[in-house]
Amino acid sequence: MKFIHQVSKGSRYNQIYIPKDAEGIFEVGDTVEVRLLRKKLELFCSKSPLQLPEFKKSLIKQIFSSLSNFHEISQVFIVGSFLTEKADYNDIDLLVISKQKSELLEKKVFSYLTEKFQLKFHILPVSQESFINLQKICPLTRSMLYYFVSNKKFHPEQEIIIDKKHIEFLLMMPEDLLKINANSRTFYDNIRRLIAIRRFLEKKDLDSAKINQELKELLGEALYSRLKNNEAINNDMLKKLRGIIKKKIIELRKKI
Numbered sequence: 001m002k003f004i005h006q007v008s009k010g011s012r013y014n015q016i017y018i019p020k021d022a023e024g025i026f027e028v029g030d031t032v033e034v035r036l037l038r039k040k041l042e043l044f045c046s047k048s049p050l051q052l053p054e055f056k057k058s059l060i061k062q063i064f065s066s067l068s069n070f071h072e073i074s075q076v077f078i079v080g081s082f083l084t085e086k087a088d089y090n091d092i093d094l095l096v097i098s099k100q101k102s103e104l105l106e107k108k109v110f111s112y113l114t115e116k117f118q119l120k121f122h123i124l125p126v127s128q129e130s131f132i133n134l135q136k137i138c139p140l141t142r143s144m145l146y147y148f149v150s151n152k153k154f155h156p157e158q159e160i161i162i163d164k165k166h167i168e169f170l171l172m173m174p175e176d177l178l179k180i181n182a183n184s185r186t187f188y189d190n191i192r193r194l195i196a197i198r199r200f201l202e203k204k205d206l207d208s209a210k211i212n213q214e215l216k217e218l219l220g221e222a223l224y225s226r227l228k229n230n231e232a233i234n235n236d237m238l239k240k241l242r243g244i245i246k247k248k249i250i251e252l253r254k255k256i
Contacts, residue, residue: 004033041065044150048207050083052149059117063094064151066116072098072105074128078149084208091120095144101127137163139200140170140193146206160203164256170197171252174245187241188227191215194248201255218244 008028018026026032041061052060060078067076073096080093094113098105106125113121126134134141135157145156174190195211195218216224223237233241 004031041151044153046146046148048147050147050149052083056082060149063092063113063117066113067096067109067151070105070109072102073109074098075150075152075154077145077154079124079144079147080122083147083149091122093122093124093144095124095126095148097126097128097131099128101125101130132157136161137166138170139196139206142200143196143206143208143211146208160200162201162256167197167201167252167256171249174249177245178242183230184227184233185230187233187245188215188224188230191218191241191244191248194245194252197252198248198255201252 041064043057043060043064063078064076067073075097077095077097078092079095081089082092094109096106096109102125106123109125110121110123113119113123131141135145136159142156148154170193174194177187177190192211192215195214196206199206199211219227223233223240226233226237227241
C-alpha cells in the first residue's frame, strides 16, 4: 500500500511529520511517496467480556495482519467457540465482510489461511449491505456477534425487526430434521437455533453461554454432551429430539 503526496507546512489534517534532521532534504512542495511497511494492529472486542490468553490474541493479530492483503475485505470478525471455549473448539470462525459477497473470495481466504496457519477455519462471507440488515432481523447473526474480536471498531445495531419471512427461512432446517436423518451435532445446532430464535422474539439477550445452558437443561447433561460431541444416538433419543423440535416450532409459529 502506497500513495503520492506533496510535502506541506502547517496544521493540515492527517499531516505527516518530517524529522528535524531531514528538513534540509524534504522541502515544502516536494512530491514524495509514502509506503506502508507495517500495519498497526489493534483488537476491537465486544462489550461482553472475553478473557483471551496471549497465544489467542497473538494468533488473531496474525490472522488480521494476513487478511490486510485482501483489499476486497472491509472488516473481519473472529466469532464462535474459539473465543468462548478454552480448548473445546473444532475450528476458527471468521465473519468476513466485503462490498459484495463472493464465493471466490471465500475460497481464496480459506485456502490462504489454511495453508499459512495449518489450522481449520470456517469462513462466513457477507456483503456490507446484507450485514447491516442481518443484524436487525437475524437471531443467529446477533447471537454470533454477542462475543467477537474485530480488526476495526464495531457497534452492533440496536434496532430489532421481526421479519416473518426470515424467521420462516431459519425454521426450514429444523423442520427437515423431523423427516430426514442427520448426525447428532446437526440436531444440537438446530435446537440451539430454535432457542436463539425464541429469545430473539422475546427480546432477550443472545449470549451463547445462556443458550447453551438452556439447551443443557432441556436435553439433560448426558444427551447434551452426546450431541455436542457428535456421538451416535439411538432411536429413543432421536424420537425425543424430534419431539422437542416439533414442540418448539409450534411455539415459535405462535409468536411470529
